[in-house]
Amino acid sequence: MAEVTRYSGNLKAFAEDAQGTERTVFDDVTQSDTLDDNLNTEYFRGWGITGVNENPTKQDFNAVGFTHGSLLKYLFQRGVPEWDALQEYYAPAVTLHNGELWIATTDPTVGDEPGVDAPWVGLQSLATETAPGIIKLATDAETNAGTTGALAVSPPKLKASFAASITANGYIRFPSWLGGLMIQWGSVTSVSSTTVVTFPVAFPNNFFRAFAQSADSTFFGGMESASPAGSYTTTGMNVSSYQDVSGAAVGEIFWMALGN
Numbered sequence: 001m002a003e004v005t006r007y008s009g010n011l012k013a014f015a016e017d018a019q020g021t022e023r024t025v026f027d028d029v030t031q032s033d034t035l036d037d038n039l040n041t042e043y044f045r046g047w048g049i050t051g052v053n054e055n056p057t058k059q060d061f062n063a064v065g066f067t068h069g070s071l072l073k074y075l076f077q078r079g080v081p082e083w084d085a086l087q088e089y090y091a092p093a094v095t096l097h098n099g100e101l102w103i104a105t106t107d108p109t110v111g112d113e114p115g116v117d118a119p120w121v122g123l124q125s126l127a128t129e130t131a132p133g134i135i136k137l138a139t140d141a142e143t144n145a146g147t148t149g150a151l152a153v154s155p156p157k158l159k160a161s162f163a164a165s166i167t168a169n170g171y172i173r174f175p176s177w178l179g180g181l182m183i184q185w186g187s188v189t190s191v192s193s194t195t196v197v198t199f200p201v202a203f204p205n206n207f208f209r210a211f212a213q214s215a216d217s218t219f220f221g222g223m224e225s226a227s228p229a230g231s232y233t234t235t236g237m238n239v240s241s242y243q244d245v246s247g248a249a250v251g252e253i254f255w256m257a258l259g260n
Contacts, residue, residue, distance in 0.1 A: 011076045013069030015062035023062035035074070038067040085111050091119070100124050105131070126150060144177045171200050180205070180260045187215060187254050190241040194229055195253065203234040203259035212239045215252035234259065 015023045016033075025032050027042035027049045042049050043063075050056055075081065083097040091104040095114060101123040102114035114120035127133035138151035143160065160175040169186030184199050210232065229240035239253050 011073050013067075013073050014065030016066060016069065018062055018066070021059065023066055024059040026060055026063040026067070033070075035067065035070055038063060038070070043067060083114055085113070094123070095120075127152075140176070146177060165200060167200075169200050182259050183256065184259075185254075185256045187252050188239065190239070190251060190253050194238050194240050196231075196236060197239055197255055197257075198236040199234075199257060203257075205234070205260050207232050207234050207237070208258040208260070210237055210239075210255065210257045212253055212255040214241065215254050 021029075021031070024030060025037055026040060028040070030037075032038060047056060049060075078096065080094055080096045080101060083095040083102070088110055089095065089104055089108045089112075091106050091108075093104045093108075095102050095104075097114040097120075100115070102120040103123055104119045105121055106119045108117065108119040112119050115122065121131050121133060123133060125131070125133040127135040135150070135152045138153050138157060140157060140160070142148065142151055143153050143157045157177075158175070160177055161180060162173060162175045164170070164172040166172070171182060171184040173182040174180060182203055184201070184203075186197070186200065188195055188197050229238040231238040237255075237257065239255055241251060241253060
């Protein structure tokens with residue numbers, strides 16, 4: 001069956017416009033438009049009120065249709081039913097009480113009142129770690145400040161510029177709410193005393209510090225040391241290598257740089 005389109009108008013109950021005695025209270029001769037009168041003992045018994053060889057009356061058919069339609073009309077008018085002390089509720093039931101919406105977090109006992117008894121939590125109340133409720137989404141500034149627990153952080157703000165390339169020459173950029181620190185690393189082969197390193201990506205804002213060391217496993221006869229050698233920018237730097245015997249050394253240099 002296709003999706004039902006909402007009736008475009010003021011929904012009325014079946015037989016609401018009945019004339020004269022065309023509609024009465026179920027199994028009665030009196031007339032009433034209130035649900036309390038129409039939801040009587042006979043209504044809850046149903047067609048058992050009629051004898052074996054008897055036919056239900058037009059008035060009783062109208063009474064059934066009117067009562068069902070009035071219940072539906074009430075839901076259309078209210079949206080959410082009002083709480084009643086005699087109604088059975090099961091979590092996560094939602095009800096209206098004293099002008100506020102309430103949700104049952106566990107199955108309430110009949111008579112448990114919203115705003116008084118524990119199973120009910122006000123949907124206008126602020127959410128906590130133990131109770132549902134309304135919670136505001138944090139702005140970028142509030143997320144970065146991290147000073148209140150009464151705000152929710154959306155996934156885009158949680159990611160907040162995080163990026164990474166986990167490769168031999170790679171980087172990781174932490175979210176802005178962690179300061180936006182960026183760590184880059186890699187290796188380069190030195191061909192002279194000074195070698196240019198180009199970072200995998202440019203630091204968006206600042207270069208802070210750099211570290212370098214020789215990848216040579218032999219101390220004598222190979223590259224003895226390596227270190228940063230200036231020309232620091234957000235896109236790269238120089239590293240120098242040293243060999244005790246000849247000064248400059250050829251070999252692989254591991255490096256790391258910090259920035260944001």
